[in-house]
Each structure stands twice: as structure tokens, then as C-alpha cells.
Amino acid sequence: MKPQRSNPSSGTYELATTPDELTPRAPRESASKSPKSSPPTSNKSSSKSKGNGNGNGKSPQSTNALSEPRKTNAWRNVLLFVLLLLTCLPILLINLGQPDVVNPSEASYLLRSLQTWQRYDILSDQRGFSLECLIPHENGEPALSEPPGLTWTHMVWLMSMDPLHITPGQLTLRARFCSVFFAMIAIICVYWAGYSLGRHRTAMLSMLVFAANPVFIYYARTATPAMIQAGWGMLAIATSLWAIRPLRPMPSTERQFIGWIICGIALGAATLTAGPITLATIVAPIFLLILLCPDRVSHLIGLLASLLIALLLVVPWLMYAHEHNQQVWEHWLASIISVKQLEPGFLWEQSIKRGGWLVLAFAPWLMWILAVIAQPFSRSTKGMRRISLWLASSWSLGVILLVLPMPTPTKLSELVLLLPPVCLAVGQLFNHLGDLCKGDHAPRTWRWLRWPQACVFLALSLIVPWCLANQQAMVQAGFLPASLAMAIPGKIIGALLLCLIGLWILSLPGVINHRPARALVCWSLWCIAVATVVMAPITRTEAASYAGREDVIKLSNHLNNASLLWLERDVEPQSPDPRVLFYLQRSVPQIKYSQLGGALQTLQSERPGKYVVLIGPMDLRIDHPDIHPLNVLRDARLRLWRYDIADTTSPSNATNQ
Known part of the structure; x- marks a missing residue:
């Protein structure tokens, strides 16, 4: 990617290919094609050395080796992006409608959507359309204490069906398709966030780690607000990054206008889906990113405009709910913070519980998450590399410190808010390690952690097929609940073993030859392969069926x-x-x-x-x-x-x- 043009009278620096490479703007006279006006070769090399900020005696070639190639094939990147999307999609669609509605929370949301839709159909035929038709109802009573966004989203997806003759299976399948749609939006927005912070390689790595996470896969297949909130929230953050253009020249006014308007609409939709807590979990990362980027005043004005747009979408519902139920404010405030439980002991207990879930969700990447915290302080991380790493790591740390001690009832769905920033931090770390490995010596972090990580995946490649083949023995020993026992043919288990060993072998050249990106791609595909093979049998277990x-x-x-x-x-x-x-x-x-x-x-x-x-x-x-x-x-x-x-x-x- 060529450097962007800007005003030659200023003395600012522009991003050339990645946030790691800064080049000073060349004067207009140097663009002349006349051979007389071209300086000698020695002057060219010296000016390039100064322009790259190479004041420590390093050659220009060593500086360029730490960045991506200048000429990248855009069509190749698009094809890789589409290929990864198609790789992530089957795991979300396998037997999507087969599991029963086992979770009472999912059943409650589906019941509310169905009865509100049926009431809308009856009232619109009798009186015509009115806002009264859109009020959510559950079991014949108005559901004013819960955000209405999920109900309205499901109604949009159900409009093509007959509300009086729909079966529970058809309703469940349509609602889960809605969650899959927003899951794909979240994946695309994670890709764009990674591209904004570290270009194509960071985007691809972050996207793979995010799509392979088991918490993401679970909530992408259930009709709950978690994935709808994640889709709207990531859309708000992605459009804000599109408007900010971190570590790049100041965007145009039109770009900022469009970006912040879409951000405000997505922010309002996320708040109507999951409640006021969404404002904190989305606005806080955007505000933190703005503080770490130049031109803060204009971006803060855009963020303020987005907040006003979101309030314009949310306040009418709040006023209607308060008019018909005076206690609704207490319920909404309790979803943000419970004043009665603001005790250090309780906050610590909440942090430990949510932190344990977070450790289980990111079990394969724990070593690298710790490295994300330490890498910005390494001596090998200088200049724009340190800033780009700080953008990803500070986002993840900020959201973790915000969500873990929340004095609200603990839910597993809260981890969905933590997945994108942590995955982006891991992807940005591997992109940074890949740049450093192009130099004379591989970074210490990669040299120390590469073989332990490879040994972990080798052990799991043998343990996972063995556990699938000996489920009955594990049930008898009490290590596995009988309701989770899966019927998997031996041929499929053997094919899974060969696939996992094959992916591990493909990761070895990346581990040996110091190519972190290749190793991470193979490890992420390893996780996706396990989840894809296990998904079909697990939807036929007793735990996935409602007994009554x-x-x-x-x-x-x-x-x-x-x-x-x-x-x-x-x-x-x-x-x-x-x-x-x-x-x-x-x-x-x-x-x-x-x-x-x-x-x-x-x-x-x-x-x-x-x-x-x-x-x-x-x-x-x-x-x-x-x-x-x-x-x-x-x-x-x-x-x-x-x-x-x-x-x-x-x-x-x-x-x-």
C-alpha cells in the first residue's frame, strides 16, 4: 500500500504499510521525472535512512523487513477473507434447529417474541399499525422491564411466516438463524478492527481466534441477546474505528460523519437489546482508543454525537416503560450496578468467578494473553509498534477490568463482551512477533513460548480422540455426565485424529522457522476442526433435548x-x-x-x-x-x-x- 498524500507544508508523518513503518512526506519536487533533478544515489540512501527514523545505525533493509510488503494483492486478501468466512460458517449451521430449547432463558425470549408477534398480527388487522402493537408481551402480560430489541429483531425475521400456524421448531430455527447472522457480523467487524489496528495479517489472525472460541460458538447457536448485542456492539466499534483511522492521517469530514452516525445507530440498537450496561462496554473502549490517537477533539465530538443518536433511540422506550411501570427504572439500574452489593468481598468473588470462566474460554491461548501484557514493555517494541500494541492490549485490559468485578448476577453470556478485544490482542501480538522474526534474531517471547504451545496441541491431539472413544468408561468413572455422552462412530474419531495430527504437523514449519502467523493459523484451524466434528453428535445428546x-x-x-x-x-x-x-x-x-x-x-x-x-x-x-x-x-x-x-x-x- 502506497503512502497517503497529505499537505506538503506540514511536518507530520504518515503510515506507509503498517503501523510499524512511518515515512516522512516527500516534497513535490522529488516526484519529477527529469533525470537532471534526481539527486545522487548516496543522497537517496541517506535520505531514506533518515526518513525511516533509523537513527541507531541500522540499514533501511532491516527496517523494511519488520513490515509487510509494500505491494499486496488486494484480491488475494479478499479471497482469503471470504475463504475464512466460509470456514467459520459450517460450525454455526450444523443441526442448528435440532437441539430443543433447553435453556429457560432462551425459551423465555422465544415465548416473548412469539406472543408479541401474534399480538402485532391481530392488532394490526383490527386497528392498523400503531406503536402499541410493538410492546413486548410474555404470557399475556407486558414485558416492560426487559429491553425490547431482541423481540423486535426476531419479529423482523419472522415476518414472512404465519404467526398463527408456526410450529416451535420453525420458530426456533428462524430465531437461531438470526443469531448466526449477527455472529457473522461480529466476525466481519472483528476483521475490520484488526485491519484498522494492524492491517491484513492482524485481521486474519484475530478473526480465526475469535471464530474458534467455544463461548462464541455456543451463543451464536442460541436465540439469546448475547450474540445480537455482540453484533451491534462490534458494528459500533468497527464504524468508530473507520471514522477515527487510528495511526493514520486525519480522515475526511464525510467519512467521520458517516462513521459516527452508523456508530450511534448501532450503539442505540445494542442498548435496546441488552440494556444500559452496553453503553459502558462499548463507549469505554472507543473513548480509550480516541485517547491513544491524535486529533482527539474532533473524534470526541463524533463520539458525543453518537451518544446523542443512541439516546434518541433509547429514551422513547424508557419514557413509555416508565409511564406504564414506575418500577422499571430500578430494574434497569440493577442491571448496571447493585448498590446493596458494593462490597469488596463480593466484587472479588465476582471477579474470581468470571475470571475462571475467562481462563476456560481462552485455555489454548493463556500463555499468549500473558505475553500481550508484557510485550509492549519489551525493548524490541519501539515507536509505532508499541502504540499499535497498546491500542489492542489496553482495549482488552480495560474491558476485562470493567466486566469482571461488575456487581450484577453472574452470567456466562457476559464473556461475549470480552472475546473480541482479547482475540484482537492475541492477533496483534502474533503479527508483531512475525515482524520481529523477519530480523536477525527472533524475539525472546516467541522463542520461549513456541515449543510449550506446540507440545500442548500435540497432547490435545491425542487426548481429545481418546476421550471421545472412551466416553462410557469416563461416565462410569464419574468424569463425564451421562447426559453429555455422544455417539460417535470409530471411523469419525480416527479421521479426527488424523486431521488433528496433520494440522499439528503443518504448524511445525512455522514453529521451527520462526513464522508465528502460520503456526497460529494451524492452531486455530485445529480448534475449529474439533468443534466441527463434535458439534453434530452433541446436538443429539440428552443434554440437548428437553425431556418434557x-x-x-x-x-x-x-x-x-x-x-x-x-x-x-x-x-x-x-x-x-x-x-x-x-x-x-x-x-x-x-x-x-x-x-x-x-x-x-x-x-x-x-x-x-x-x-x-x-x-x-x-x-x-x-x-x-x-x-x-x-x-x-x-x-x-x-x-x-x-x-x-x-x-x-x-x-x-x-x-x-
Whole structure:
């Protein structure tokens, strides 16, 4: 890539090919093609040596060896990018709709999206479109305490289907396709962030490490807000980097205008998806990147404009929710910080728990994450290299220090916020090590860590196939839950063993010949290969199926026009299982046992000649002459009763539990 043009009257430096190489702007007279005006060869070499900032006696060739080639094939980079996208896509689509909705949180989000969509279809036909049609509802009640962004996103993906005749499987598949779409957006934005900080090689390495992470793969295949938030958040950060152009000449006004507007829209969408905590986890990294780049004032003004755009998108929903529920502010503030739990001991406990999850998520790259922290202080890291490394490492450290001690309920989905910056830091480190390895001596960090990392992957290449082949023995020994046991043919395990050993062998030339980028590519493909082979069998395990699904679907098919009531105990009541409500695809009013008589009297006056099905926990007992036991859903741990509204006996006799 050729140096960018700028005003020749200023004395600033411009980026030539990477953030590691700075060249002074050449005067206009030197561009003349006249041989008379060209200086002697000795003057040329001396001017180049000065221009490259080579004041320590090194030759220009040694300086250029630390950077990428000046002439790069753009089409080759595009083809490599598309090839890596196609490599990351199959692992997200394998048996995407086959696993049941096992996670209660996912079932709750799907139920809210389905009922809001059905309500929108009915109200829009009766009254026409209005904002009232877009209010999320769950189990017949407005869901004002939760952000509505995920529900609205699912509704967009479901618009081409009939809301009254959709099956749970079709709804689940569409919603998970939505998560896969935003996962691909997150991958593309990670690539652009890496390209902004360290060019093509950093972008490719960061993209591979990010796509091979198990936490990313899990949430990309579930219909939860985690991946939608990651997609919008990374889009906001990527567009801000596009507007900032870190370590490069000042961008044009049009570029800044477009970039900050898109950043504001994405920031508002992320806040509507995951709540106000998104503002901190997205704005803080952007603010930190601005502080480490020149032209801070103009970029801060752009960030302020993005915040105003985001507030314009979020405030109308906040005002509507506050108007209909005065307690919604407490719920939203509790999602950011809990004042009652601001104790050092609790914050330390939260940090240890989330830190343990982070260590497990990045287990193959722990040595390099520690090296990311130490490398900017190395003597081999000078000039723009140190600044470019600081941009990636400070982003990752800032987000880690922000997320780990948060005094909020601990969720595994919070790790999704930490994945992009840590992956970018690892990719930038390997790009930096690759530049240093082109010199006379390989850096100390690479020489010390390359063989331990290679030994770890060799050991895992043997251990993983052995564990897959001996799952029954591990279950009997108590090392593996029976619900996670997978049925994998021996031929597939043998092919996986050959594939892993082959990828490890392909990484050896990179380890031996000091080519860190090649080694990291092979190691990342190793992780993707393991996840791809295991993904299909794991979707057919007991842990991926909801035990009560068949019973609940049979109940839903035999209900016809019957009314449903969900009974709770008067003491320690429990909310209805969202998985049961999702597979029923109906709203079930929730009442306490002491309110049963009044509820039945109301139904008797409103719907004569019908019957009521009561759903309650297994240990609940009802003593009433007109309420008869109907069935027991053992897998769902529920008990059913039937009450005929035509009976003349007073329903108020149900008093015993």
C-alpha cells in the first residue's frame, strides 16, 4: 500500500504499510521525472535512512523487513477473507434447529417474541399499525422491564411466516438463524478492527481466534441477546474505528460523519437489546482508543454525537416503560450496578468467578494473553509498534477490568463482551512477533513460548480422540455426565485424529522457522476442526433435548378451546416454566392456590359449557369434588387437573393443599 498524500507544508508523518513503518512526506519536487533533478544515489540512501527514523545505525533493509510488503494483492486478501468466512460458517449451521430449547432463558425470549408477534398480527388487522402493537408481551402480560430489541429483531425475521400456524421448531430455527447472522457480523467487524489496528495479517489472525472460541460458538447457536448485542456492539466499534483511522492521517469530514452516525445507530440498537450496561462496554473502549490517537477533539465530538443518536433511540422506550411501570427504572439500574452489593468481598468473588470462566474460554491461548501484557514493555517494541500494541492490549485490559468485578448476577453470556478485544490482542501480538522474526534474531517471547504451545496441541491431539472413544468408561468413572455422552462412530474419531495430527504437523514449519502467523493459523484451524466434528453428535445428546417436550406438545394438541390456569403454592410460589409455555404456545394465567375459587367462578360466568385445565407442580394436591386428576407429566414434573365449568358445585370448596 502506497503512502497517503497529505499537505506538503506540514511536518507530520504518515503510515506507509503498517503501523510499524512511518515515512516522512516527500516534497513535490522529488516526484519529477527529469533525470537532471534526481539527486545522487548516496543522497537517496541517506535520505531514506533518515526518513525511516533509523537513527541507531541500522540499514533501511532491516527496517523494511519488520513490515509487510509494500505491494499486496488486494484480491488475494479478499479471497482469503471470504475463504475464512466460509470456514467459520459450517460450525454455526450444523443441526442448528435440532437441539430443543433447553435453556429457560432462551425459551423465555422465544415465548416473548412469539406472543408479541401474534399480538402485532391481530392488532394490526383490527386497528392498523400503531406503536402499541410493538410492546413486548410474555404470557399475556407486558414485558416492560426487559429491553425490547431482541423481540423486535426476531419479529423482523419472522415476518414472512404465519404467526398463527408456526410450529416451535420453525420458530426456533428462524430465531437461531438470526443469531448466526449477527455472529457473522461480529466476525466481519472483528476483521475490520484488526485491519484498522494492524492491517491484513492482524485481521486474519484475530478473526480465526475469535471464530474458534467455544463461548462464541455456543451463543451464536442460541436465540439469546448475547450474540445480537455482540453484533451491534462490534458494528459500533468497527464504524468508530473507520471514522477515527487510528495511526493514520486525519480522515475526511464525510467519512467521520458517516462513521459516527452508523456508530450511534448501532450503539442505540445494542442498548435496546441488552440494556444500559452496553453503553459502558462499548463507549469505554472507543473513548480509550480516541485517547491513544491524535486529533482527539474532533473524534470526541463524533463520539458525543453518537451518544446523542443512541439516546434518541433509547429514551422513547424508557419514557413509555416508565409511564406504564414506575418500577422499571430500578430494574434497569440493577442491571448496571447493585448498590446493596458494593462490597469488596463480593466484587472479588465476582471477579474470581468470571475470571475462571475467562481462563476456560481462552485455555489454548493463556500463555499468549500473558505475553500481550508484557510485550509492549519489551525493548524490541519501539515507536509505532508499541502504540499499535497498546491500542489492542489496553482495549482488552480495560474491558476485562470493567466486566469482571461488575456487581450484577453472574452470567456466562457476559464473556461475549470480552472475546473480541482479547482475540484482537492475541492477533496483534502474533503479527508483531512475525515482524520481529523477519530480523536477525527472533524475539525472546516467541522463542520461549513456541515449543510449550506446540507440545500442548500435540497432547490435545491425542487426548481429545481418546476421550471421545472412551466416553462410557469416563461416565462410569464419574468424569463425564451421562447426559453429555455422544455417539460417535470409530471411523469419525480416527479421521479426527488424523486431521488433528496433520494440522499439528503443518504448524511445525512455522514453529521451527520462526513464522508465528502460520503456526497460529494451524492452531486455530485445529480448534475449529474439533468443534466441527463434535458439534453434530452433541446436538443429539440428552443434554440437548428437553425431556418434557413430547408431553407438552401432546397436551397442546388435545386442549382445543379449553382454558388454562397455572397454579402456584401460597408459600414459596414458583414462576411457570418458560419451556412448558413455549411448547404449549399459549398464554397461561398464573394464580395462587388461595385464588383458585375466585378464578373458577369468573370463568364459569364468562365461558359456560367449557372446561378448565389446571397445571401445577407434582407435589400439589387439590381436594375438590368437581376437580378431577387428569394426567401427570413426569418428564416436565407437572400435574394436570380438569374442571368442567358446567358443574353446579361451587368451586370455592377447594381449600386443602
